[in-house]
Amino acid sequence: MNPTSPTASSSHRLAEPSPAAAFADRHIGPSAEDRAKMLAACGFGSLDELATAAVPHSIRTTRALDLPAPATEAQVLTELRALAARNQPMVQMIGLGYSDTETPPVIRRNVLENPAWYTAYTPYQPEISQGRLEALVNFQTMVSDLTGLPVTGASLLDEATAAAEAMTLVRRANRATTSDRFLLDAACLPQTIAVVRTRAEALGIAVEVVDLEAGLPDGEFFGVLLQYPNVNGALRDDTSLVRAAHDRGAQVVVAADLLALTLLRPPGEMGADVVVGSAQRFGVPLMYGGPHAGFLSVRKGLERTLPGRLVGVSVDAAGRPAYRLALQTREQHIRREKATSNICTAQVLLAVIAGMYAVYHGPAGLRAIATRVHRSAAVLAEGLRRGGVEVVSAYFFDTVRARVPGRAAEVVAEGRRRGVNLRLADADHVVIACDEVTTTDHLALVWAAFGVGPYDIDELDTATADAMPEELRRTSSYLTHPVFERHHSETSMLRYLRGLADDDFALDRGMIPLGSCTMKLNPTAAMEPISWREFAGIHPFAPIEDAQGYLALIRQLESWLAEVTGYAAVSLQPNAGSQGELAGLLAIRAYHRDQGQAERDVCLIPSSAHGTNAASAVMAGMRVVVVAAAADGTVDLDDLRAKIAAHRDRLAAIMVTYPSTHGVYEEDIRALCELVHEAGGQVYVDGANLNALLGLARIGEFGGDVSHLNLHKTFCIPHGGGGPGVGPVAVREHLAPYLPNHPLVAEAGPSTGVGPVSAAPFGSAGILPISWAYIRMMGGPGLRLATETAVLAANYVATRLAPHYSVLYTGRNGLVAHECIIDLRPAKETGVSVDDVAKRLIDYGFHAPTMSFPVAGTLMVEPTESEDLAELDRFCDTMIAIKGEIDRVARGEWPADDHPLRNAPHTIEMLAGEWPHAYTREEAAYPVASLRRRKYWSPVRRIDQAYGDRNLVCVCPPPDAFAE
Known part of the structure; x- marks a missing residue:
């Protein structure tokens, strides 16, 4: 027998790649060994033991998530390539407020x-x-x-x-x-x-x-x-x-x-x-x-x-x-x-x-692009006229409306056959929009679709006048600030973007432990596909057959989100959490009206709720009634009963965040839902804290009627400096007929819906592949492990900091959910404010946690599952060191008006200049030794907020404003 040939008894098998090892173990920061150390510090032997102790039995789901088995990054990218291939990025000349454009590669790659x-x-x-x-x-x-x-x-x-x-x-x-x-x-x-x-x-x-x-x-x-x-x-x-x-x-x-x-x-x-x-x-x-x-x-x-x-x-x-x-x-x-x-x-x-x-092209470059776009439209119109086609408007910028009695559909169909999407306005009119990527070849295709041409483009261009009236031509200047003239070479632009990025602190530098914001890893494999032409080049009002890959991805993502939340239906149209809130409340309002109860207009909102909750209720035409919080931070059920009794006949809904904004799993959430339902109201559960529930509980199972979900939190779409975001709305079956729809795309929602809440049928569809990929790579077990690890991380931080700070609210067994609130109010006795601590964290290389929300004078910490043990310990060590600095102020070792917290953040310029302070430069800049090797430096000192509001300047200041 050949010793190298395979045999049935060989122990050397070609193993399949392990999806969990390929992605979930990379997404989740603490290793299994580190999780064991963290569990021991919290007094638990396993993640399941911790979840059993922390999460109320009354809300625990009884079955595992029914999702596809987790895939590797390579497998997911292959599947996304297959979905992308089902999209058809035609030449897009539809218009309606959307234009194809060239993203300069230096901006695409570096932003x-x-x-x-x-x-x-x-x-x-x-x-x-x-x-x-x-x-x-x-x-x-x-x-x-x-x-x-x-x-x-x-x-x-x-x-x-x-x-x-x-x-x-x-x-x-x-x-x-x-x-x-x-x-x-x-x-x-x-x-x-x-x-x-x-x-x-x-x-x-x-x-x-x-x-x-x-x-x-x-x-x-x-x-x-x-x-x-x-x-x-x-x-x-x-x-x-x-x-x-x-x-x-x-x-x-x-x-x-x-x-x-x-x-x-x-x-x-x-x-x-x-x-x-x-x-x-x-x-x-x-x-x-x-x-x-x-x-x-x-x-x-x-x-x-x-x-x-x-x-x-x-x-x-x-x-x-x-x-x-x-x-x-x-x-x-x-x-x-x-x-x-x-x-x-x-x-x-x-x-x-x-x-x-605009910075890269400058005013002259933008004017040249606009001129080329306009000339394309003007030449297109003249070619149509020469062919006997009526052009409806004499004056236009980039869009031409052509009258072709009775044959508009035929022209649009012929355009599609030639690879161009035109807009069918009605049976007699076709609308064609030119843009930055329009070429003379595209114009020829359009003329052919109308049955006119071909033309000598140079002759036609020379013979064609502009189509803008003199009285509407711009005479005023624009983009006169030097920033719009300095960075037109790629080298200059590259360095400008790098310099601005160097000024910032983002997740690529260190942990951003913001409560309720869930600043977790944004996986590179999930980010990559959004730049692919097959996803990036589809017009939102293209025929639905051009977007079959998108539609398949959207339907899969909707079904997966319904599965993890326990709801019946999901709309991905809301392009922010706030719009998801509005859509959910509009669905509740429409449901009550269809039940003959249009008078129901009172929305109960706990005092600890996110500010957008009350704002969304007002925008949905509801009256807000605040429900008090109990001493432990939970919703005060006695006050809830009193408010329900006072408004029973007009009660529309309650909006509640779960786990609560105070970072605890409330024991009485089922009872709360039952009280509201018994009075004829609906339960809106804010999905901001879903990262503490996935795989452990389903909102739709324990009493929620509707929720919005933040894909830019739990499902890994990046925050991007304040956006983009996606805020899908998920509902139980009786509210499904009232989800958002769209007048131009029937597939976007039910015909009985409340109307659109976003301009595009599927909202910010271009970033949905990120969340699709995340769920696909994690699978049900991975999502549950992420939740359990997020809860473990928060409890580990709370445990380590408890000897030094008061953890303001805890739930059953003294545990928190996925975030904890650290009380800094006692430090006020020394003159140290929560703002001082937030700025001092910058010196240590951290973004501050959420400050003074939901309780003034506190920090709300959410470490997420993707921060490893070393970073968690670095944060805890930093907070303990800052407590030591507060104690030094309290002991009088540093003056109350001159200490590192009061003067933070410290800049390089401060350290290089005269030093009049009562503490050393080393104490200011290098409070821990690890900062000597790698340190983020704030580019400015503490900013005067009140001055900026009194002297409102919101455009580029002159360059000499930054001079010495």
Whole structure:
């Protein structure tokens, strides 16, 4: 016998790769050996023993998750390649607010695909967020310059929701009329009209869609929305219409195309009060509808009513300019039942890309791109005219509407046969939109679809005039700040992006232990596919057959999310947790109405709830009634019973976070649900803390009727400096008919739905492959192990810190869930504030935990499952060392007004200069020896928040502001 030949008795078998070893053990930070050490420190012998002690038996699920067996990273990428191959990225000439674009490779590789940018958190600690804040100031400056209005927010979710936010903004700001009537031009984008209607219906606003070509209708109205250029591409000078609206006491919102505004007179110069839109065509891929950065600009006087985030310029402790979130308290903690918006997640990463696109191309480059786009449309139109096709509008920017009586469908079908997606407007009209990637070959394909041509392109181009009227041509300058002229070479851009990233602290540097934010690993294998052309190049309104891979992925992800939550149906349309909340509450509202109980409008909300909960309830047309918390942080059931008794006939819902915002598994959650159900209400369970439940409990099984889920928390979509996010809404069967739908894509939701809450049918579909891949690689056992390890990590941190700090709330057996609240209020006796501790953590190389929420003067710590034991210990050692520093202040070893915590963070410049402090440079910069080898340095000293609010500057400061 040949000794090298295989035999049945051979012990050397070719082993299959172990999926768990391939991914779950890499995603979960602590090894099995480390988990054993952590369990021993907490007094447990196994993860199951810990889960049994921590999680109430009444909510534990009785069966394992029914998910596919976990796959390796390589297997998942192969499966995603197969799904991507089922998509057809045609030449996209549909328009409707979405354009194909070129993402400069230097921006794609160094921003979109760079964890230094995509793993960063919302810049609530501005000293360590200077890079992304500068990038957002660039974005704000770009949008303000192009719209002609002085103040722009740091990005919204999409154009349609920006328009809805603008509607409520002008309603609040308009004191000239008490009218609840809002006008929309019939020539606005259809998805914008639909989202505005969804939002308006719940708020009691009467939306009226009118043809404004003939002027304003009779009667009072508080505002009007115009589209510029309009849905069919036509250009119209609305200056007189804006003036007429103002004369009648109304305010005017204009939805505008940023690229067009490089050539066209800006709406601000026409008198617009608010300008909204999308920055998508500034280098952000189509991504089947998102994520994309919306924008909202306002005239002077409206800046303090802006929804979402606004980046401003302040000064640090040395008097040097520094960036921070302006009006931060309003945005960070949301004004609860007094809220005017529930926006929490923005689209920061995409806003950064759009702003950098403008920095890279500069004003001349943008003008050249816009000119080429316009010339493509003008030449296209002239070719159609020469072939006898009627072009409806004489003036347009990038979009041509052609009249072909009775044969529009035939033309669109022929275009598809040739690889081009055109838009079927009706039986007689075809609309064609040009963009940055349009070539002369594409024009030839379109002409052929219409049955005209071919043409000599050079001759046609020479003979064709522009199609923009003189009175609408832009004469004002834009992007005059030097940042838009300095970085046009790839070398310069590369170094600029690297320098900004170096200023920031993101997850690639160290742990970001933020309570309720779940800053876990964003797996590289899951991130990779979002850049693939087959996912990135699909238009959201392409025929559904072009997106079969997307549709299969979406349906699988919906079913997996339903399985892990115990719900019957899921909609992936909401593109932020706040929008998921709104969609869920709208479903409850619609259900009650269909039951003949429209009077049910009271929403009970525990005092500890996330601020967006109350804000979303208000936006859904409900009245908020607060339920008190008991001394242990749980919902006070006696107060709940009293509130139910007082509002029984009008009770619509309760919104409760589980595990609670205080970081504990509440024992009485089933009883709470039963009390609300018995009174005829519905139970909304906020899914922000789902990372403590997966594999152990299902919300739909223990009493929830509806939940939103944060895919950017539990399911690994990165936070991206404050967004993107996805906030799917999951419901029990009786609420499924009321999930969001969409007027342009029937597959997006039920015909009986509440309408769209996002511009795109499936929201931010372009990042759904991330969560799909995560679940596919983890499988049911991996998800459960992640949950158990997250709970273990939180209890390990609480155990190690308990001798030094009070852990404010614990549940059964003295345990916490996935996060713990550390009480720093006793330190106030020494003059040390929670803010001091947060800034001192920067010196040690950490992002601070969630500060003063849900309890003022505390830190809420969520370590997640993906931080290893060494990093957990480093954090605990740091917190213990900081307690030692507080004790030194208490003992009088350092003056109360001059110690490392009070002056943190310390910069290199501080250490290099004169040193007047009562502690040493070494104590300031290197409080532990490990920092000598690798240390993050804050680029600025502590920032004066109040100064920035008193002196609001939200565009790029002049370069000399940073000079000595």
